[in-house]
Amino acid sequence: MNHQVFDNVLGLGCGVVVLSAVVTLWRHSLIAIIRALAVQGVALALVALTLGLHGHDRGLEVVAGLVLLAKGVVVPALITKVVRHDVASRETDPLVNVPASLVAAGVLIFLAFAASRSVTALTSNAPGRLIPFGMAAMLIGFFALATRRKAVSQIVGLLLVDNGIALVAFLATAGVPLIVELGASLDLLLITVVLRVLATQMRRRLGTVDLDGLAELHD
Amino acid sequence: MVGALIGVVAAAAGAALPKRWRVPASASLVLCGCLTELATSIRVLATGSDAHWHSIDLLPFTGVTLLLTPLGAIFVVLVTVVAVPATLYWIGYSSHGASARTTACNYAMFVTVLLIVPAAASVATFMFLWEMMALTSLALVLTDQGRRAAARSAGVWYGVITHAGAAFIMAAFLLLASHSGSQTFVAMTSHARTLAPGARAVIFLLALVGFGSKAGVVPFHVWLPRAHPEAPTPVSALMSGAMVALGVYGIVLFGNVLLSGGPVWWWLIVLALGGVSALFGSLHAVNSTDLKKLLAYSTTDNIGLALLAVGASGIFVATGHGRLGALSLVAAVFMLVNHAMFKGALFLVAGSVQVASGTRDLDELGGLLRRMPQSGALFLVAAAAICALPPLNGFVGEWLLFQSLLQGVNLGSTAGDIAITVSVAALALAAGLTIVAFVKAAGVGFLGRPRSPGANDAREVAMSMRVGSGLLVVMCVVAGVAPMTILSAVERAVRAALPRVGSRSVVRGLQLQLVGARGVLAPTVLAASLAGALILAVSLRRALARRRAVRVVEAWGSGRELVTARMQYTATSFAEPVQRVFDDVLRPVRDVNVSHVAESRYVIESMSYRSRVDDGIERALYAPVIKVIRRWGQYARRLQPGSVHRYLAYGLAALVVTLLVVAVAG
Incomplete structure (x- = not known):
């Protein structure tokens, strides 16, 4: 793979990761949000695969396959099942409304680039310069976590944070060790399963999957 | 350092063994550890050469540095003086609810840490051990927290004050270490001389607050009357006799060793803190009716006296009266050793009283001398020692302090002269109030008639408990009749703390002859003549009584036939006149x-x-x-x-x- 193609494909993957993160803030429909998450997973796998092919790293290619399977297919499918049971499958009333969220996302992306200036200054190759994208995805995920009401959008936020961290890891160190990546993916899978149970229980007990309902448990 | 190892094994034994073997095994290992450390410190005191031990692996980054100087060694001796009898006492006491796994393990750790704190010779080692001491003793104070809200509250007070104190100590150490670029005490001592006077003063004041809070000095004394009564009795004895004395050790360590002395005003503050603590502690001891609380306030009193002596010593050295300074410091350390002996004994007997009668409230006790004759007698002797009656050890200590203060009223420094003169008066008043407090404790608690069914049914306690408290009382008598060995050891320690002051020993054969002042005391002769006078009086009475027949009649009951326990003086009523005199200070409700x-x-x-x-x-x-x-x-x-x-x-x-x-x- 020549350098030009490598740089372009890598840039495309990172761009899609950030763009899909912004899409999760933009859309109301939970199904659309999950789809954006799936796209992000695929883009992440693409980045890993590109890096693996370029660096002739067989381990990273395997990781790319696993990422595609876990983040691109299995986790979104599991979350989709939760949403299917929910009648009102829309993020109707976020704590920060959509236009303001998009502005905030812009500010966060700017912050990510500003903060990682010192890191990008160290390196001249393509992966190093793309690190801010991972950070931006992570910050947007955190923002979604803090402002979205539905349990499903919360877990999507958490997965965005994880994807952002994974992207930084791929770009900065040419991939975390296989075993660490496996462990992290397994954790997320577990969290997703827990979310399914929690969402089912919440619906049964409180009649809603709105997280603010939990505040009533506070004394 | 073998002793420390044995102590850790003892803690493990306390944590692991089944209930039946836990306390005896752990206690005997603790005793072995104490005796090993005692042997090391006696060797240090006898030869004057330090014992050194260093390990890189035990603490990450810094390692452990232990250096037992003669000053540290005398405090190790002080700790063993309480720890050995308290551990013996614990064997019998443990059947009264102090045999849980956590208690056994923490007790062994607490004693072990107390034994090695005086040997710590680097900042990391010292702070690690110091905090271990605080945490294990805190856990022991909380032994009864499941049943008693007072224990929980005591734990909170103690925890907060001791941690705040540790923060101050840490700040002092960090300032000193950052200047010297090394964290060992030896390096810090040699660099401290080049420090600016302002920085030295800040370091000293931080250390004074930090160690003062551990020593229970006014105004940081508030945890003493809470924590000492709630801890299991052997722990109260250790906390009051040994741990609190280590607070004074810390002040001497900073003031005399690490900073190598300072200007007069530092020591005036120490002197004032000591004097106020002595007065405040003894005054509240008079007004306490809880026996252990009385002893806790009296600890503030005794530590105050020792601190007063430390302050006076600093003033003497700073004004160029080195020999007097050495004498005062000898008095201070000797008084701390004495305090460990008699306060340890008093706490242990108070614990026996609580076990036997189920209460510590003096207003519910009474008549215990008849019901617990041995424990009662031990309490009376220990009370006489704390009241500084000859021929017991308290007398020798206060004599030394009074002499050094009285010789030092003409220093040439106005502030120093006034302070010393006032402190002589404070010392006298505190001594008097102590006597009132302990006449009350002994008289109301042990004489007269029982004021409650619990006191009426009190029986003598287990053998090991009597042996434990008895051992301390024997030490009180020995240190009073023949204080020469201990005084020589204390003098060697003081010489190590004040290396630039040449001093000769006060011990002259059987006499104590003051150095730098006139005054002679022969404790052994005094004891012998007192014993002679006693024998003479008894035999005279026998001889006179033989001539006249003894007539046995009912005691006169003020015209009434029925004498009840309620007609006696209570602890409160006994203290009432003192309370009235000090009405403006005490402000009773x-x-x-x-x-x-x-x-x-x-x-x-x-x-x-x-x-x-x-x-x-x-x-x-x-x-x-x-x-x-x-x-x-x-x-x-x-x-x-x-x-x-x-x-x-x-x-x-x-x-x-x-x-x-x-x-x-x-």
């Missing part, structure tokens, strides 16, 4: 409730009278602070309303702020 019969206002149906003496310093100093903290706590509750989103937003905000800082700074 008196409450009289009169209820009348419904038909007439002239006929009284019932009257109740309540009188309580609160700790004035606690009320004035701590109550406002607690109020403010509580209010802030209420504000802090608003930060956590239970909304998941709010918590997540906190996280996001923290992350964004961090990144902003990175963005701006990078």
